[in-house]
Amino acid sequence: MNTIRNYLDNMFLGLPQTEDVARAKKELLAMMEDKYNELKNNGKTENEAIGIVISEFGNLDELGDTLGIKQVIENKTDIPLVTYEEAKDYIDESRATAPKTALGVLLCIISPVTLLFLIGLKELNVVHAKEDLLIAAGLVVLICLVATGVLHFIRYTSKLEKYEYLKFNVFELDYKAEEMVRNIQKQDDPTYKAAVSISVVCYILSALPVIVTPLVSEIDGLSVIAVTITLIIVALSTYNLINKSSYYEPCNVLLQQGDYSAKNKSNKTFQTVSKVYWCVIVAVYLGYSFITNNWRMSWIIWPVAGVLFGAIKAISEGR
Amino acid sequence: MISSDVIRGYNDTMILYLLLDEPSYGYEISKRIRELTHEKYVMKETTLYSAFKRMESNGYIESFSGSETNGKPRTYYKITQEGKKYYKERCEEWEITREVIEKFIVEENNHEYN
Numbered sequence: 001m002n003t004i005r006n007y008l009d010n011m012f013l014g015l016p017q018t019e020d021v022a023r024a025k026k027e028l029l030a031m032m033e034d035k036y037n038e039l040k041n042n043g044k045t046e047n048e049a050i051g052i053v054i055s056e057f058g059n060l061d062e063l064g065d066t067l068g069i070k071q072v073i074e075n076k077t078d079i080p081l082v083t084y085e086e087a088k089d090y091i092d093e094s095r096a097t098a099p100k101t102a103l104g105v106l107l108c109i110i111s112p113v114t115l116l117f118l119i120g121l122k123e124l125n126v127v128h129a130k131e132d133l134l135i136a137a138g139l140v141v142l143i144c145l146v147a148t149g150v151l152h153f154i155r156y157t158s159k160l161e162k163y164e165y166l167k168f169n170v171f172e173l174d175y176k177a178e179e180m181v182r183n184i185q186k187q188d189d190p191t192y193k194a195a196v197s198i199s200v201v202c203y204i205l206s207a208l209p210v211i212v213t214p215l216v217s218e219i220d221g222l223s224v225i226a227v228t229i230t231l232i233i234v235a236l237s238t239y240n241l242i243n244k245s246s247y248y249e250p251c252n253v254l255l256q257q258g259d260y261s262a263k264n265k266s267n268k269t270f271q272t273v274s275k276v277y278w279c280v281i282v283a284v285y286l287g288y289s290f291i292t293n294n295w296r297m298s299w300i301i302w303p304v305a306g307v308l309f310g311a312i313k314a315i316s317e318g319r
Numbered sequence: 320m321i322s323s324d325v326i327r328g329y330n331d332t333m334i335l336y337l338l339l340d341e342p343s344y345g346y347e348i349s350k351r352i353r354e355l356t357h358e359k360y361v362m363k364e365t366t367l368y369s370a371f372k373r374m375e376s377n378g379y380i381e382s383f384s385g386s387e388t389n390g391k392p393r394t395y396y397k398i399t400q401e402g403k404k405y406y407k408e409r410c411e412e413w414e415i416t417r418e419v420i421e422k423f424i425v426e427e428n429n430h431e432y433n
């Protein structure tokens with residue numbers, strides 16, 4: 001009998017939840033149930049009974065007119081259906097790739113650390129090499145780290161590329177898959193929230209070395225080294241955040257909640273703006289830093305850009 | 320199993336006929352159609368339900384909830400005066416239809432396919 005109920009659920013998937021539709025479903029189920037019971041009583045096996053009931057069910061198209069949902073039934077086929085297996089694969093793969101993309105981001109964030117550290121040591125007079133040489137060495141490390149990070153990015157985000165449409169297109173989720181996703185989300189919610197809290201606290205604390213060092217000591221080199229500590233804390237918090245959000249984000253994507261609601265998906269302008277925005281920020285950061293060599297200040301663009309992005313997003317949603 | 324357009328046009332007639340004597344519910348009606356036609360015609364659930372809905376909005380039948388002696392709640396349908404009138408019209412129409420079509424049916428075939 002469960003098979004029949006599931007079959008009917010599937011047929012009604014995506015139809016508007018009007019009173020008429022609910023009643024039709026209930027009535028159809030009652031008829032199917034009666035037929036199933038009688039077939040079973042007449043000695044049919046479970047499978048035979050289910051087969052007969054389903055083959056004699058008919059076609060929902062017939063109900064379109066009577067239920068006033070003709071339009072919906074005719075358009076229904078346009079919306080892709082995401083099956084249980086697809087949903088499961090998407091969640092599994094997202095989780096598998098998350099630590100790797102997170103590592104890519106981490107490498108990019110800590111990329112200037114060696115450079116800053118060497119400059120700091122030079123100013124503290126700990127090392128006596130020529131400054132140009134130190135900067136060159138630091139830049140080599142920076143470029144290597146960025147390159148590795150970006151490679152990681154490309155390699156692992158491309159693995160998820162086939163699921164990109166889930167983020168940008170409206171789809172229908174199989175009801176069994178929906179149940180599975182909801183359970184996963186419920187189960188992992190505490191882990192995710194804890195991870196976000198820890199990261200946020202770390203982000204706030206990360207400012208401390210930069211603020212406190214000048215108060216404690218006048219030496220220039222120390223404040224540069226303080227920046228490296230800040231960057232490392234930021235990098236680790238971001239790693240944690242990206243990694244743990246893989247326990248949450250795919251569920252939101254599949255359930256079409258939050259950023260991935262059908263409403264937001266229709267807001268194509270914002271999607272484009274956000275892609276362009278981050279490319280511009282990266283270009284400005286690299287361009288400014290290489291031209292002025294002012295690496296010790298230029299990182300400030302990241303927190304500023306982040307907050308600004310939040311503002312842009314709020315404006316776009318408020319429209 | 321028949322599924323021609325002609326018989327589909329007479330779904331309402333069959334359902335109304337079965338409701339003439341007493342109210343009935345979905346499965347019972349579909350079962351009686353199957354039995355009366357010796358399984359030559361099986362009405363699909365969706366066909367039956369959309370016929371119910373259509374005739375209800377036309378005022379030919381009325382629905383009410385009731386239950387059998389064993390207690391399972393069901394939606395019952397009963398025929399209205401309008402429905403009886405409509406049924407009679409459909410029967411007369413069928414008589415004419417049959418007269419007309421029969422003119423074009425070869426005798427032997429008529430026996431064979433009866």
